[in-house]
Amino acid sequence: MALFAGIDGGQSGTQAVIGDEERVLARGAAGPADEIGADASSTRLRDALENALIDALHNGRLPANAEFAAVVAGVSGYEGRVYGAMPHMPSPHFELVHDAVIAHAGAFAGGDGVVVIAGTGSAAYARASDGRTRTAGGWGYLFGDEGSAFWIARTYFERAAAGALDPRPLLEFFDYKELHEIARALYAGAITRDRFAGFARAGLKNAGIAEDAARELALLARSCVIERPCALAFVGGLLGDAAFGARVSEAARRELPDCTIVSPLADPAEGALILARRVALT
Numbered sequence: 001m002a003l004f005a006g007i008d009g010g011q012s013g014t015q016a017v018i019g020d021e022e023r024v025l026a027r028g029a030a031g032p033a034d035e036i037g038a039d040a041s042s043t044r045l046r047d048a049l050e051n052a053l054i055d056a057l058h059n060g061r062l063p064a065n066a067e068f069a070a071v072v073a074g075v076s077g078y079e080g081r082v083y084g085a086m087p088h089m090p091s092p093h094f095e096l097v098h099d100a101v102i103a104h105a106g107a108f109a110g111g112d113g114v115v116v117i118a119g120t121g122s123a124a125y126a127r128a129s130d131g132r133t134r135t136a137g138g139w140g141y142l143f144g145d146e147g148s149a150f151w152i153a154r155t156y157f158e159r160a161a162a163g164a165l166d167p168r169p170l171l172e173f174f175d176y177k178e179l180h181e182i183a184r185a186l187y188a189g190a191i192t193r194d195r196f197a198g199f200a201r202a203g204l205k206n207a208g209i210a211e212d213a214a215r216e217l218a219l220l221a222r223s224c225v226i227e228r229p230c231a232l233a234f235v236g237g238l239l240g241d242a243a244f245g246a247r248v249s250e251a252a253r254r255e256l257p258d259c260t261i262v263s264p265l266a267d268p269a270e271g272a273l274i275l276a277r278r279v280a281l282t
Helices: 044-059 099-108 149-161 168-174 179-188 193-197 207-224 242-255 268-281
Strands: 004-009 014-019 024-030 070-075 094-098 113-118 122-127 133-137 231-235
Touching: 004 044, 004 099, 004 268, 014 044, 014 268, 024 044, 024 268, 044 070, 070 099, 070 268, 094 099, 094 268, 099 113, 099 122, 099 231, 099 268, 113 207, 122 207, 133 207, 149 168, 149 179, 149 193, 149 207, 168 179, 207 231, 207 242, 231 242
Parallel strands: 004 070, 070 094, 113 231
Antiparallel strands: 004 014, 014 024, 113 122, 122 133
16 A cells, blocks of 8 residues: 655644555644744754644554655645755655645635645635646745734734733743733744734624734735636635634635635545655556
8 A cells, every 4th residue: 555645834833644656644743844034953844744744654553664755744834955954764756845825725626726725824825727826925924924823913013012902811821921921922933923822812802903913914816816717715724713713715706706716625644644645646
């Protein structure tokens, strides 16, 4: 039985899926995989991808020394090179791609359309019927990631610091007495990016923040469209909030009235698995 693996390496965590030619056999998880700010000494990407695959093998009661026909990993913010330690995958065919590519493959199972990722960060990826592709967003927490979990937390902080919002939810969430303590802790690394982004769930309780984030994601989708009408799918942890998901859909219908919002057929890790199966056939 040939084995294939797909891995979704995000800013808050990593998911791995193992399958054969038709089925999903096992899933595993590990820590964040992105290389934002990483240098040659970083093992963040390597550890996350390898440990997620090891966890999936364990959960599926598969041999620890199993070989794979192909492995595809989508990594948040991947730009064609690895800055830290290179992951070792037990396969003759290992491919790293941007996480938007695997999200698209999972959402449309090879079809055309626009997918928007709304997790710790944000990005969009489109493929048209003639094979053209386009990417939008994905600039990271300093220069973009509009509508993402980090953006929501940062926007709430900015408005609270300006006196426009109650700072108490932030102070209670991070267990600090003053906003400047939160800022100092984030700059010093005592609060990690993924932990800071974790405030997004609380931040979405504010209707203004939620509406602004939904519109940012809809605008991101619009900027990525190649041809219209199109199919449009939203994926990522933020969409687990049903009320926010409804806001995003409403905003997308306003910005792209001639496009159809569809439910993703599979998650990004399964999208990577789909691509791994294709890699093995080429």
